[in-house]
Amino acid sequence: MKFIKLLLLLSFSLYAKEINLNFNNLEISTFIKMVSKITHKNILITKKITGKVNFISVKPIQEKEIFSILQNILKSKGYTLVDKGGFLSIVKNSEALREGVSSKNSLDQIQTDIIYLKNIPAKTAYTQINYLNSRYGKIVVNNEKNLLIITDYPSNLKTIKNILTKIDTKNQNEVKFIKLKNADVNKIYSKVKDIASNLFDKKIYKYKLIQNDSANSIIIVGNNEVIKKLSPVIKSLDIAPKPISQITKIFKIKNSDVTNLEKLISSIIKAKYKKNMPSITADKETNSIIVVGDNLQIETINTIINALDIPKEQVYVKVRVLEISNKKASSIGMKYGIMGGVANSSGLYSMSANLGGPSIAFDTTALGISTPTLSKGLALGITLDLLETEGAAKKLSEPSILCINNTESTIYVGKTESIITQSTVGAATTDLTKNTYSRQDIGLTLKVKPRIDNDNKVSLNVKAVLEDILPGSQIGLPTTTKRDIDTTTIVSNGQSIIIGGLVRDNKDITISKVPFLGDIPFIGALFRHTQENIDKTTLVIVLTPYIIKKSSDLDTLRLTLAKLNDLEKNFIHKLIKKEKK
Numbered sequence: 001m002k003f004i005k006l007l008l009l010l011s012f013s014l015y016a017k018e019i020n021l022n023f024n025n026l027e028i029s030t031f032i033k034m035v036s037k038i039t040h041k042n043i044l045i046t047k048k049i050t051g052k053v054n055f056i057s058v059k060p061i062q063e064k065e066i067f068s069i070l071q072n073i074l075k076s077k078g079y080t081l082v083d084k085g086g087f088l089s090i091v092k093n094s095e096a097l098r099e100g101v102s103s104k105n106s107l108d109q110i111q112t113d114i115i116y117l118k119n120i121p122a123k124t125a126y127t128q129i130n131y132l133n134s135r136y137g138k139i140v141v142n143n144e145k146n147l148l149i150i151t152d153y154p155s156n157l158k159t160i161k162n163i164l165t166k167i168d169t170k171n172q173n174e175v176k177f178i179k180l181k182n183a184d185v186n187k188i189y190s191k192v193k194d195i196a197s198n199l200f201d202k203k204i205y206k207y208k209l210i211q212n213d214s215a216n217s218i219i220i221v222g223n224n225e226v227i228k229k230l231s232p233v234i235k236s237l238d239i240a241p242k243p244i245s246q247i248t249k250i251f252k253i254k255n256s257d258v259t260n261l262e263k264l265i266s267s268i269i270k271a272k273y274k275k276n277m278p279s280i281t282a283d284k285e286t287n288s289i290i291v292v293g294d295n296l297q298i299e300t301i302n303t304i305i306n307a308l309d310i311p312k313e314q315v316y317v318k319v320r321v322l323e324i325s326n327k328k329a330s331s332i333g334m335k336y337g338i339m340g341g342v343a344n345s346s347g348l349y350s351m352s353a354n355l356g357g358p359s360i361a362f363d364t365t366a367l368g369i370s371t372p373t374l375s376k377g378l379a380l381g382i383t384l385d386l387l388e389t390e391g392a393a394k395k396l397s398e399p400s401i402l403c404i405n406n407t408e409s410t411i412y413v414g415k416t417e418s419i420i421t422q423s424t425v426g427a428a429t430t431d432l433t434k435n436t437y438s439r440q441d442i443g444l445t446l447k448v449k450p451r452i453d454n455d456n457k458v459s460l461n462v463k464a465v466l467e468d469i470l471p472g473s474q475i476g477l478p479t480t481t482k483r484d485i486d487t488t489t490i491v492s493n494g495q496s497i498i499i500g501g502l503v504r505d506n507k508d509i510t511i512s513k514v515p516f517l518g519d520i521p522f523i524g525a526l527f528r529h530t531q532e533n534i535d536k537t538t539l540v541i542v543l544t545p546y547i548i549k550k551s552s553d554l555d556t557l558r559l560t561l562a563k564l565n566d567l568e569k570n571f572i573h574k575l576i577k578k579e580k581k
Contacts, residue, residue: 018060021069025052028073032090035070038063042087049077049090080110093135110137112151115161119168122146128167129160169223173206176227179217182240186211192218195233200226249298251289256309258282262289265304272300313405313549315450315458316557320542321397321466396466396539397444402548406451408461414443417469442467442480450545453490458545461488462499466539483539496544 019038023031028051036043053073074080074090081088093110117125122141125148133139137152150160180188189211196209207222209230218234220227253261262282269277278293278301291301403409417440447463464485491497548554 019063019066020060021055021057021066024054026054027052028077031073032070035066039067041067043081044084044087044089046090047092049074049079051077082110110151110153111157112149113157113161114147114149115164116145116147117164117168122148125164125167129163132156132160132163173222174224174227176220176231177212177215177217178220178231178234179215180234180238183238184241185213185216185218188234188237189218191237192230192234196226196230199229246292246294247298249291249293249302251291251302251305253287253289253305253309255311258284258287258289261305261308264308265289265301268304269297269301273297311550313452313547314554315403315405315452316400316546316548316554317403317409317448317450317460318400318544318546318561319398319411319446319448320395320540321444321446321464322540322542323394323396323537324540325393325537399444399446401446401448402554403448403450406449408447408449411446411448412441412443414441414445414467416440417442440480442469446541448543452547456493456547457490458493458547459488459490460497460543460545462486462541462543464499464541485541491545493547494544496542499541499543 028049029045031053032043032045032049035041055069071081075093078093079090080093082091122143126139126141130139134152134156137150137156139151140149142149148164150157152160189209193209196207200207205222205226207220207226210219210221212219220230222230259282262280266280269280278291278297280301281290282288283290289305291298293301397413399411399413401409401411418438443466445465445467449461451459451461453459462485466481466483468481468483469479485499487499489497546557548557
């Protein structure tokens, strides 16, 4: 009944070669009969095919299209049509491989085709196209005749044959050098590589791209087709870059020496930019750096200058140079409670004091420095002042110097002496003696190089040279002494370091006599007493560094040191007064 209704639905449009086709839950066997009736083709059904199908159309279909619908329905059930000449036979797909033929027909049925290969081995071709086979397709390799027997649906056969046509070519690779006239090979090589990978399948096309930096060129190794397609691509990318706008920027240097800063920035820029480097010029008169470059280069140099041109930390070094008599210092120590040490092998001189005990106290809150630093510095200062007051120490020099961090500074304190270097006596007795003099500096030369470390500490590299004239030397022909110290030490901010170890022997002769009688020749010796005092003096250099982080710290430090000086004098005055009582 359904078949009769369907035929009635189709009958009135058969002459127009168009069919209004719509059905729901139609048996496949019924649909096969309907197609056979419409297409006038005999169809042999050897096995029962069960199942129902639906088809909905919104417009009429061509008569020839109904046969394609049947083929798709059979394919979904695992069957296909095989042309037997006078009729069509429905067989399973697995059996159709044996039934396939190479003849061309209008059916979308499994077909067999033989493809002869001319340039590549059949085995190689099989590995490159095997993945294209359909579920029911099959490829047989004949190595002896170098051919492939392919059985598959027509659409798959067409795809496989197209690919074999492209890969079955003579492998005649060529080498093409393309020199770039405008662009930089480093900038376009990656683009050419990406384009080539999208244009050519690596499984089919064998090629290689080589970047030649020395000649600014790209080398293509591949067949003629690859070279033909890539050459215009490279030429289209070989365009001149847009000119970069150059600007001029003047950087006013506030805290650094412009010459040293310019050298440092230039070395950084040379390492960063291999081409199109900016121009950097130092102007000493205005302490400025002039830069000519693009915006990005200007911004980079600005960042470097901001990081380097920062206020430099400074170190204020207070120096005391004294000669201490060991014998007198010892006697004063027994009197006042001072214990003076001697220099050890490292050249550092130790000294401590118990000046008056706790009976003399000071208000240290107004000084603005920490108590430990104050107590140690105050005790040392008082000790040295007391030794000097009592005649046990002789102050040779007391300079101070403000040093830039990690920069050597020099102090010279002394005088210039005339020394005879040559004497010429005339031939006649009336001729005068002619002397040749040279001027030599006699005094203290002190070189200090501070370096501010972490934890508020200062590393001091100290070189001290003290040249002096021995007492009683002949005028014009003096006997000079030279004492040299070279050491490095680390101290805390405000902590003193004592450098010593330079010892000299002194000999003093004291004559006591009875007035008038002691001056009588020969007999006067009975009324005279001669006493020799042999003593050793030690050259001591006391250095105290103070870290100056900003300019206002220097004024505060000077006020603090002045207060400390007043405290030292006040303490000594009270100590001596107490001792007299």
